[in-house]
Amino acid sequence: MHPILKLVAQRLALGFLLLIAASVLIFAGTSILPGDVAQQILGQSATPEALENLRRELGLNEPALSRYFSWLGGILQGDLGTALTNGRDIAESLGTRLANTLFLAFWAALISVPLAIFLGLLAVRYKDRWPDKLISGVTLTTISIPEFMIGYVLIYWISIKFGWFSSVAIINDSMTLGQKLNAIAIPVMVLTLVVLAHMMRMTRAAILNVMQSAYIETAELKGMPMLRIIRKHAFPNAIAPIVNVVMINLAYLVVGVVVVEVVFAYPGMGQYLVDHVAKRDIPVVQACGLIFAAVYIGLNLVADIVSILANPRLRHPK
Amino acid sequence: MNDQLKHLSERVTKGLMTRREFVGRAAALGVTAAVANSMLATAAKAAGPVRGGTIKLGASGGESTNTQDPALTASEVPLYNLRHWGETLVDVGADGNLEMRMAESVEGSSDAKQWVFKIRKGIPFSNGKDMTPEDVMLTMQRHSNEDSQSGALGIMRGIESMKVDGDNFIVDLSTGNADLPYLMADYHLMIQPGGGMDDPAAGIGTGPYTIEFDEPGVRHGFKRRDDYWDADNRGFAEFSEQLVLNDATARTAALQSGQVHMINRVDPKVASLLDRAPSLSVKSTAGRGHYVFIMHVDTAPFDSNELRLALKYAINRQEMVDKILRGYGSIGNDFPINAGYPLFDNTIEQRDYDAAKAAEHYKKSGHDGSPIILRTADGAFPGAVDAAALFQQSAQAAGIPLEIKREPNDGYWSEVWNVQPFCASYWGGRPVQDQMYSTAYLSTADWNDTRFKVPAFDDMLLQARAEIDEVKRKEIYSKMAVMLRDEGGLILPMFNDFVGAIAQNVGGWVDDPNGPLMNNKAPIKCWLTDA
Numbered sequence: 060m061h062p063i064l065k066l067v068a069q070r071l072a073l074g075f076l077l078l079i080a081a082s083v084l085i086f087a088g089t090s091i092l093p094g095d096v097a098q099q100i101l102g103q104s105a106t107p108e109a110l111e112n113l114r115r116e117l118g119l120n121e122p123a124l125s126r127y128f129s130w131l132g133g134i135l136q137g138d139l140g141t142a143l144t145n146g147r148d149i150a151e152s153l154g155t156r157l158a159n160t161l162f163l164a165f166w167a168a169l170i171s172v173p174l175a176i177f178l179g180l181l182a183v184r185y186k187d188r189w190p191d192k193l194i195s196g197v198t199l200t201t202i203s204i205p206e207f208m209i210g211y212v213l214i215y216w217i218s219i220k221f222g223w224f225s226s227v228a229i230i231n232d233s234m235t236l237g238q239k240l241n242a243i244a245i246p247v248m249v250l251t252l253v254v255l256a257h258m259m260r261m262t263r264a265a266i267l268n269v270m271q272s273a274y275i276e277t278a279e280l281k282g283m284p285m286l287r288i289i290r291k292h293a294f295p296n297a298i299a300p301i302v303n304v305v306m307i308n309l310a311y312l313v314v315g316v317v318v319v320e321v322v323f324a325y326p327g328m329g330q331y332l333v334d335h336v337a338k339r340d341i342p343v344v345q346a347c348g349l350i351f352a353a354v355y356i357g358l359n360l361v362a363d364i365v366s367i368l369a370n371p372r373l374r375h376p377k
Numbered sequence: 378m379n380d381q382l383k384h385l386s387e388r389v390t391k392g393l394m395t396r397r398e399f400v401g402r403a404a405a406l407g408v409t410a411a412v413a414n415s416m417l418a419t420a421a422k423a424a425g426p427v428r429g430g431t432i433k434l435g436a437s438g439g440e441s442t443n444t445q446d447p448a449l450t451a452s453e454v455p456l457y458n459l460r461h462w463g464e465t466l467v468d469v470g471a472d473g474n475l476e477m478r479m480a481e482s483v484e485g486s487s488d489a490k491q492w493v494f495k496i497r498k499g500i501p502f503s504n505g506k507d508m509t510p511e512d513v514m515l516t517m518q519r520h521s522n523e524d525s526q527s528g529a530l531g532i533m534r535g536i537e538s539m540k541v542d543g544d545n546f547i548v549d550l551s552t553g554n555a556d557l558p559y560l561m562a563d564y565h566l567m568i569q570p571g572g573g574m575d576d577p578a579a580g581i582g583t584g585p586y587t588i589e590f591d592e593p594g595v596r597h598g599f600k601r602r603d604d605y606w607d608a609d610n611r612g613f614a615e616f617s618e619q620l621v622l623n624d625a626t627a628r629t630a631a632l633q634s635g636q637v638h639m640i641n642r643v644d645p646k647v648a649s650l651l652d653r654a655p656s657l658s659v660k661s662t663a664g665r666g667h668y669v670f671i672m673h674v675d676t677a678p679f680d681s682n683e684l685r686l687a688l689k690y691a692i693n694r695q696e697m698v699d700k701i702l703r704g705y706g707s708i709g710n711d712f713p714i715n716a717g718y719p720l721f722d723n724t725i726e727q728r729d730y731d732a733a734k735a736a737e738h739y740k741k742s743g744h745d746g747s748p749i750i751l752r753t754a755d756g757a758f759p760g761a762v763d764a765a766a767l768f769q770q771s772a773q774a775a776g777i778p779l780e781i782k783r784e785p786n787d788g789y790w791s792e793v794w795n796v797q798p799f800c801a802s803y804w805g806g807r808p809v810q811d812q813m814y815s816t817a818y819l820s821t822a823d824w825n826d827t828r829f830k831v832p833a834f835d836d837m838l839l840q841a842r843a844e845i846d847e848v849k850r851k852e853i854y855s856k857m858a859v860m861l862r863d864e865g866g867l868i869l870p871m872f873n874d875f876v877g878a879i880a881q882n883v884g885g886w887v888d889d890p891n892g893p894l895m896n897n898k899a900p901i902k903c904w905l906t907d908a
Contacts, residue, residue, distance in 0.1 A: 093788030144442035
């Protein structure tokens, strides 16, 4: 078997075990939180009888272990079950939310990743001169400001003062692509500003590291223009660490943007998960947890494969 | 009203002039801003409702876990939903009087034990069927039977039996209750076809709207019904949309940038700043909700009434209203009733901050001087942590050591409230005094969160409940209030206003003390003046 295929198979199997482990952790974690779903649904005004009736109907009186295994049994057959809180089909609600999350992450990535790499290259080209300092200064500033703060500032100027884009990023299926992009314009800007610095700095560092090699000096002595040296000789050799950082940031764009979702009322997975954790709705929390874990595992796998493909020594092992 | 002003106010309602311009011009004519604003309201009403358009509400209090089942409604956004598609037997009006909805009239027996609701005829549900007295009875049964999961179960408890007789729905009680019709206005008790037994979350009712889309925690959309029975008074906009905006800044930004027409829960900290914006106005309505610190009277050291009195004198109520509510509220008097309730006795002496008296009672209590632990959390009520700090300071001045223990928001209502002996909390208020006292101060009440169990108090409550003579009832309620104030475990520093905001083009606003945004009815009772 080809070593890369073998690696992928190994990692997928390992990933599956990791997912099971994650589901046990999530289940245990949600179970030890104070209060249960019946109490959270009925809130302050519930009577003990109503609580007991709801618990009975939701099957909360069953032991935790049997609830976990009946959930696991369902999931292995592809059935995510229904939400305890409102009885909706989890797969259906989650599908919409996941699609929204990926939509936002996709556009944020489409803008931020090329921009970060380009800015990184530019910073190397003008190392220690004003463009380098300006790029580092600005991106480090935006990553240091909490994202909700950036969100509020952009809302104030772009949405309230100038009225260019909407401050509410609620999207739905009946909107055209143009309307959707208009709605998510400000969140995409915020996310771009938040993830830019990390990727940019890594690109810059990785390329600078390579730039000290002898073959770069040779290229320089041949009289090659600086940008071309970076593009043809330095960048391909720096690709592994850059891809790693890009993947971490992509994962963040999928699983870590709950604050941005709240500020812009974006109907993504983050808010969905938080609502259900607050209500102790274990099946939904489990399903979200699995998806988030799968995203991390998957993107890490991609990062590893790309680093192998980018490195001839790993690509053709003796 | 002088002609020039009248002319100007008409221009505003037609959208030819902004509210701010109007107030400015009126000021030039020597009229104060408050008077000018009320003139505007009159002009808007005189102009009459405008039909059509899409009215949009940006609301907090919605989660992706929400359902349309009225029995399980606990937060604010689902409540707005219910008001769109459903209606109750009766409503409590903005003036505190009963308003007939599905019932045409209601009559009680002289001992207030039997209540007869005459049900309106020919009112269609949104599924096309006519609403019948049987539907009413089944609805009430669903909220009161053995399997009920309803939040209204508590208020249904006094009902012994229910029956249908012709057009009448008859309720028999085990003990008389003069306020029973008010209990039927509870928002859980939306009349559903077949009582909603088969499909409680279907959203089918007799309200002015039907559900167009329903995305919990994101948005809810409603379309006006052509066959609505009370179209003269409700359901003016063609479409009504609710966006769930739980973040306070997102909410105000959406209103300021014109993406929604009204928002709930404006943070008192920004309310006066927001009101300066010309395109909108902040609406503050005195309500019955209150922020409290509760002591378990059966747990040491709070079992000493002297210590309880010491703490009651050691809190600075006016300071709390000024600093926590920023003036959007009024001071409390250690019993849960204010002028918003019918039969309120305004002659009861107001308790003020008095460090000397507090110190005296503290000394008499013989407390050993160890710090008294007060538990609080941001989620207890907005500003609860700051309020506890103010309390600590004012108590310190009286020589009473309070130690603040900050608890996480998550799980506060299950682990701290009604469990720990001294903590911060809030109550939403009820339409009538009886219901407020029965919910939290009767010995047998589930949510007796101060553990106040005094037979004499219970007797008075039951006596008042069955008393038809209002003068006598008022007297009894007054005695109860004084008893609770002087012996209870409740420290009630402030009643909070409902603070919302509406855009300038929203007409039909009426202050309603029963709940936020016109008792959650603003979207169905207001209209867009430029629709």
